Amino acid sequence: MRQRPSARLLVLDPDDRVLLFRFRFDTGPLAGTTYWATPGGGLDEGESFVDAARRELREETGIEAEVVEAVAVRHTQFRLSTGEMVAAEERYFLVRAFAEIDISRNPDPVERAFISEARWWTIDELTQSVETIFPENIAEMLGKA
Template sequence: MRARPSARLLVVDPDDRLLLFQFVHIAGALKGQQFWATPGGGLDPGESYEAAACREMFEETGIRIAHPGPQIARRTVSFTMVDGEQVSSDERYFLIRVGSTDLSSMHWTELERAAIAAQRWWRPAELAATTDQVFPEDIIDMLARAGVW
């Protein structure tokens, strides 16, 4: 199983709402699966977690940042990638506060365009009430421990 270091982004707007992307897989190894997850992704060779967080923030939201903010959580999880590869992901979660909810998908990859069906800003009560699958599963507690919610 390949090790996959990953920077994950906890993007929070001025109203303390959290940005999540809805992934809907209509083909490949994850066909039929759908879930909500944070923006972010794997590190490029030689890239730090902080640099990856800044790059992923721009690529997935269109917002440029000079620093990702504090790392507030870390977890290791194994899962299947879209192409069927099994990975063990060392995920570092960065809290990023933004002043606007304006987002751009201009820099998404072809894979992201195929899988991301929606973007949504969530209030704590909405996230707690959803029956949809959300990753990471303890995201509400993660944000509570960080003093965001």
Template sequence: MTSRAQRPAARILLLDPADRVLLFRFTPADRPPFWCTPGGALDPGEAYAAAARRELFEECGIAVDCGPEVAQRVVEFTTLEQVPVLADERYFLVRTSTNVIDTSNHTALEQRVMREWRWFTRSELAGWPEAIFPEDLPQMLEQLA
């Protein structure tokens, strides 16, 4: 059995004025493409809310407080850097008045594998042909509506 690194992470449920959710398309070399909410691992000593604010700015160019945590998921996966992790993901709901996204602060890894982003309606999520994470995103959004 492979031991898994602990990976606390902050993720953002970013909704635009039309109530669409933002997802980034990841295109790693070792697995099929998938879509995921903005967010990522906490820096050492960083609180979840602070990480959510930092990730929202780094990945989307939006500098706002993310508000309260609205969901939590504990999941196992292998990162893009091939590290098996047990991720404690905390989700923060952010409503934005714009649908403009600035990706100029992406890391080199993000620039390589996160080349697309898209605003999704709730109805589009259910039948999308590629994987979307978290897998229960439509239910999460329904509970928040």
């Protein structure tokens, strides 16, 4: 199984709500799957986790912000939209957002095809939701951040 190091972002607005993207797959190996997840993605060749976090934040939200060090690490396995199974080391970075996000300029055509919505969530909404949300322990991560 291929290793996939990735940088994920816990983006908080001034009201301490966290930004999540809704992923919806209508075709391919994940057809019928819908879930919410943090912005972020895999590292490019030779890229550090911090550099990947900055790049992903800029690409997926349009925000330029200070990214310093990971506040949480998660190891998981999952299926990519191509059907490939990967073993991921995800490092989570906390970022405060004071600007509007713009997901429409994401340069990744695959992500543009599957990200159907962006939403700011309160901790209460996260803990009470029946939706599938990744990471599963996001409320705990935010409580420690």
